[in-house]
Amino acid sequence: MNRQELFENICKKQSFLCVGLDTDIKKIPPHLLQGRTEEEAIVAFNQAIVDATADLCVAYKPNAAFYEALGTKGWSALEQTVAYIRSHYPDQFIILDAKRGDIGNTSALYARTFFETMDADALTVAPYMGADSVGPFLTYPGKWVILLALTSNKGSHDFQLTADAGGERLFERVLRTSQEWAGEEQMMYVVGATQGRMFEDIRRIVPDHFFLVPGIGAQGGSLEEVCRYGMNSRCGLLVNSSRAIIYAAQDEHFAQAARAAAAEVQQQMSLQLKKIR
């Protein structure tokens, strides 16, 4: 999916919501486990969440950690989830949140995992190891790298905000340098919703790119603030919500509750989208 198609989906659905599938076997409704293996229960949960929310969002983001924690059966559930979204909702942008990054030949294997074995649209990648650790992910036409820039957590202050001798902070250097590797048609950036006005500084460096924005809801970021400082003329935002949507209820009505939670965010997003000139 290219940037224009993503923007068209956003306009059509009046939503730039990404639903995070942080599916934890310990948090899904207990009734789903009756008569099912853990693997089947996770897949059933994800399918129900996706079916209930697909018209309200433009992207899904399974977080690999939640699946890997269950070992082989979790990995299988992840593959089945991606395949289900791909086949039933081909207009969805599928982001694998795995934060990979290694030397070239190893990154090439991660790329094979997420872009071939699974057919994700995008992968989150950590920048610490530099150009040749990111390059292999950029060899797949139509696939995206979402590079960590300024994350939503407290630890983002430890290294990402450190300024070099010229006053450039590490996240700014990542933004600037990585533009030599790919443009706004193949790269996005992770910018945490908790970063507030920092979005202004970031937009000065990358005015046209899409950002994947985690951190609204449970982590305390504000949608309104993210839009005020981060939105561009093609929206340029995919705002993620995980727990607040998928665990809106843990009873038999979990899917309807997830839908209601997603609808509420979508309505707020619809208002924000009217501000695009």
Added chain:
Amino acid sequence: MNRQELFENICKKQSFLCVGLDTDIKKIPPHLLQGRTEEEAIVAFNQAIVDATADLCVAYKPNAAFYEALGTKGWSALEQTVAYIRSHYPDQFIILDAKRGDIGNTSALYARTFFETMDADALTVAPYMGADSVGPFLTYPGKWVILLALTSNKGSHDFQLTADAGGERLFERVLRTSQEWAGEEQMMYVVGATQGRMFEDIRRIVPDHFFLVPGIGAQGGSLEEVCRYGMNSRCGLLVNSSRAIIYAAQDEHFAQAARAAAAEVQQQMSLQLKKIR
């Protein structure tokens, strides 16, 4: 395994070799695939390599990327490989090279994956997201974090060497800051063999820690140089070799060839260990 036990193993075996199990289905001897599934072939290959080299090395390092690339069956092969080493060679230090790191609740799940679902001794972790992304890995007594500091690849120059206003380079800041999170009994650092005299600078900051050193062999680093600048009074080095050992031959004698290649490195290491005062 604690630092003293690891050092005792090194003295006993006269080796600080870590064999990297970068097992690629496309590179293993073709005869192993006859009458076996891919998953079985990978496990059989790894078992043969481990059986042939276990008395010559103190650590094994499966690289998660190589297994994930095969999806569920690769993940299963990885689990079986770790279980095999753990049960047959309990004195081996098992490093999962997965370069993870995410917000706290997600890192906690990765920790569960590699320290509980699998019973690895150590995990490589990326520092970009800071303290709270690393902390969850440090809550397991006896388990280790191996933090990326100065990697072996060309891209290490993109961000890791950037100096802040006070002249401190990013990898130095990572070394210094991370010592507030854990000491030399729970943390090691990745330092690439290709970094030469940079080991001297690093030892000034972390004199007592172990380093995991990739990059000799295929990537061009020198064992002699690594030891000259990086060794400390308890060795302080786990030097990894992957391709040069496990793919020493690709015929029916691959295990003996791997043993011969490992023995050659072990002999060089034995000479280096004599230099410890």
